[in-house]
Structure formats: C-alpha cells, structure tokens
Amino acid sequence: MSFPxxxxxxxxxxxxxxxxxxxxxxxxxxxxxxxxxPYVSSxxxxxxxxxxxxxxxxxxxxxxxxxxxxKALRFFAKEFWLKGSGYDINIYAIVFGKILNRWFGxxxxxQIYKKxxxxxxxxxxxxxxVYLLPWQLAEIEEWIWKTMKKDAIIIANTFKFSKHQSYEIxxxxxxxxxxxxxxx
Ligand SMILES: C[S@@+](CC[C@H](N)C(=O)[O-])C[C@H]1O[C@@H](n2cnc3c(N)ncnc32)[C@H](O)[C@@H]1O
Numbered sequence: 001m002s003f004p005x006x007x008x009x010x011x012x013x014x015x016x017x018x019x020x021x022x023x024x025x026x027x028x029x030x031x032x033x034x035x036x037x038p039y040v041s042s043x044x045x046x047x048x049x050x051x052x053x054x055x056x057x058x059x060x061x062x063x064x065x066x067x068x069x070x071k072a073l074r075f076f077a078k079e080f081w082l083k084g085s086g087y088d089i090n091i092y093a094i095v096f097g098k099i100l101n102r103w104f105g106x107x108x109x110x111q112i113y114k115k116x117x118x119x120x121x122x123x124x125x126x127x128x129x130v131y132l133l134p135w136q137l138a139e140i141e142e143w144i145w146k147t148m149k150k151d152a153i154i155i156a157n158t159f160k161f162s163k164h165q166s167y168e169i170x171x172x173x174x175x176x177x178x179x180x181x182x183x184x
Contacts, residue, residue, distance in 0.1 A: 037131075037132040039088075039090045041072070050155070051079055054170075065087060066132055068093045073085075086113065094113075097112045123147060126153070127153050127155060132159065134162070141162065154182040157178070166181055167182065
C-alpha cells in the first residue's frame with residue numbers, strides 16, 4: 001500500500017472515530033437521568049450586548065451558576081472589574097477554564113470550582129449570572145429567589161425565568177430579547 005493511501009485511511013479513520021465519539025456523548029447526554037445544560041460558553045454576540053448595555057459596580061462579587069470554562073466570568077472581570085466565582089460539574093470545562101484564567105491573567109479575580117451549584121451559598125453575591133436552558137432555570141428559580149441577597153441582580157443570558165418578571169430586557173440589533181435582568 002502506498003504512503004498517501006495509508007495517510008488517507010488514517011485521516012478518514014480519525015474523522016470517523018471522532019464523529020462516533022460525538023454521537024456516543026450525545027446519546028449519553030440524552031439518556032442520562034439528570035439532563036444538566038450542556039457545556040456551551042456564552043456567545044460573543046451576547047457578551048458584546050452586555051458590554052454595551054450593563055452598568056455593574058466595580059469590585060462587586062458575581063457568581064456564574066454553571067460557569068463552563070469561565071468565559072463569561074473573565075468578561076465580567078475584565079470589563080467591570082468584578083470578582084468572579086464559577087461553579088461547574090464538567091471537569092473538562094473546569095480544567096480548561098483554569099488554564100484560560102492563567103493565560104488571560106485573571107487568576108486572582110476569577111475562581112472556578114468543581115461543585116454542584118445548588119450547594120452554593122448565594123447570599124454573598126451581588127450579581128448572579130445564568131446561561132442555562134429554560135427547564136433548568138425553572139428548576140432553580142425558586143431556590144435562587146429564596147437564597148439570594150436582598151439587593152442582588154440576576155443576569156440571565158438568552159433564556160428567561162418563567163415565574164418572575166424581569167425589570168429590564170436587553171434586545172439585540174434584530175430586536176430579539178437576549179439578556180434579562182431580575183431583582184428580588
Ligand atoms: C450553557 S453552559 C454555560 C457556561 C458559562 N456559564 C458561560 O456562559 O460561558 C452550562 C453549564 O452548566 C453546567 N451545569 C449544569 N448543571 C450544573 C450543576 N447542577 N452544577 C454545576 N454546573 C452545572 C454544565 O456543566 C455546563 O458547563
């Protein structure tokens with residue numbers, strides 16, 4: 001067999017293998033008992049919207065419930081000088097996030113922990129950031145309102161809570177409601 005043919009077979013094998021792995025993980029996610037929101041970082045378009053429209057107070061504390069690799073927290077730390085704490089259960093996202101924090105020089109202002117966010121004491125945070133699927137927001141809505149600080153502000157990316165009314169909605173250029181702000 002010639003070298004180019006071996007190389008081609010190798011590449012095809014790797015691509016097929018990766019696709020199978022992705023399908024496997026998708027099936028695993030679909031059929032597991034607790035369907036937590038998948039690890040998808042906040043998109044730049046929503047980050048830009050927040051940059052343009054939010055007015056947050058420097059040095060306050062923000063928590064990201066399901067922080068993934070901490071992308072949103074790095075944004076809040078860099079843009080608004082907030083102190084960020086993020087909690088996630090996905091070890092890959094956490095390890096990657098810690099590397100990125102080091103790379104972007106925010107190790108002192110952004111902490112990422114491997115922990116179920118339901119075990120976090122929300123009462124110490126001034127801002128609560130969530131980018132979670134609607135059904136998961138519905139599951140944690142009551143808990144957040146019950147345990148959050150009296151004057152804390154909740155920032156919900158893309159998906160909104162079902163029972164509480166936001167006091168402000170930030171729309172994107174096309175008029176789509178994108179960021180929802182809530183108070184107690
Ligand atoms: C859509 S991602 C959001 C990532 C990040 N907040 C951002 O905006 O870049 C949702 C994350 O929530 C995490 N997650 C879901 N349920 C969780 C739980 N009970 N405790 C901790 N993390 C959770 C998932 O592992 C996933 O990484």
